[in-house]
Amino acid sequence: MDFLSAYTPSNLLYLWEGFQVTLLLALIAIICSYVVGIVLGILRYAKIPVFSRVLGAAVDIIRCLPLLLILFFTHFVLLPELGFQVSPFVAAIVALTVFEGAMISEIIRSGLNSIPKGQIEAARSSGLTYTQTLRAILIPQAARKMMPPTVSQFIALLKDTSLAVIITLPEVMHHARILSAHNSNSVFAILFFVAVMYFVVNFALSKIAKKLEAKHV
Template sequence: MDFIGAYTADHLIFLLKGFLITLEVAIISIILSFLIGGAIGILRYAKIPVLSQVLMLVVETIRNLPLLLIIFFTYFALPEIGIKLEIKTAAIAALTIFEAAMLSEIVRSGLLSIEKGQIEAARSSGLTYMQTLQYIVLPQALRRMVPPIVSQFISLLKDTSLAVIIALPELMHNAQIINGQSINYTIPTFLLIALLYFLVNFTLSLLAKQLETAQTDKKAKSKTSVYTPQNLQA
């Protein structure tokens, strides 16, 4: 093991550049997958005829495919039908598609977790379906969805390493280039990238646990509460 040779300034800068690309791809994919997955989850919850069934088929298909296959498809197969994506764009597209399917189920499950009694009470009090969804269902469901959504984001960050297969210059890709210079760099390099992944993911894990604890405490305090049009502003 050669820690001194592996941790030269040039190598560290090279790894950090890869890590920045990892974070960039992860952040963009997180935002896009949250927006798309949230919309799909809400549409499936609404049970719109035909559309809900089509979305269910799409989501279940994607969820049961390996992410690596989706990455291969976006980068190698799409050009065959005239859609050529840059490496970074292909990675973001693949991660977004896969994570959106996962997040849509989290959103739909969160919406379904709201007690029907509250929904019926809101509707009988004169609220429309959309008002009930906006003021009664979504605010409570979002709080319940935060911990699993954060956990899914942690998985997404780790999944960015799979983009090494299409030569995305992210952290793992750059680490492999450094390792190719000397076998003595392998352990020091992988220890460093493991530390970088750990620091980010552990921070997100702590955040998820704190949010889950806060949600549990809030749920216990409001266990007997009933949401009505009169307390929407509370």
């Protein structure tokens, strides 16, 4: 375990550059997957004949597949077959958005289903349309219940970005692997530093999730 040779300024800067890619990837994927998850969750909750069933089946299939497979398939098969030659960064965003969007859609749907049906009936009987009921009654109440599990899913997303190393995305794990290959004695030190960076960010997010959960219990 050679910490001195591992923690040179150039190595630490190289790891930090990789972690910046990780954080940027996670941020964009969080925003995209949240938007996709909200749309899918509401459409599934609406129970549109046939469409909602087909959509639900598609979401269930995606949720049952490993993210590693989705990343590999998106970058090397799906996007090229559709005529898109994109960078590993864009492919990773697409794959994470699809996978995490499916996960978040289930959180959204479950949150909406947790609201008592009586409130919906009361809102509709008072003259509100379905859209108005959804916007003014259901979503504000469900949002408070959905926030903690949504933040937890975002934490999982940040950790899942490490899988993008399979498509040679130059994120932090990719950089850590290169540094480790140059000096086998520094593997532990390098991975330890990467673990600390992940821990700091995820610990902060977990604290936010716990505070939100305690606030809305």
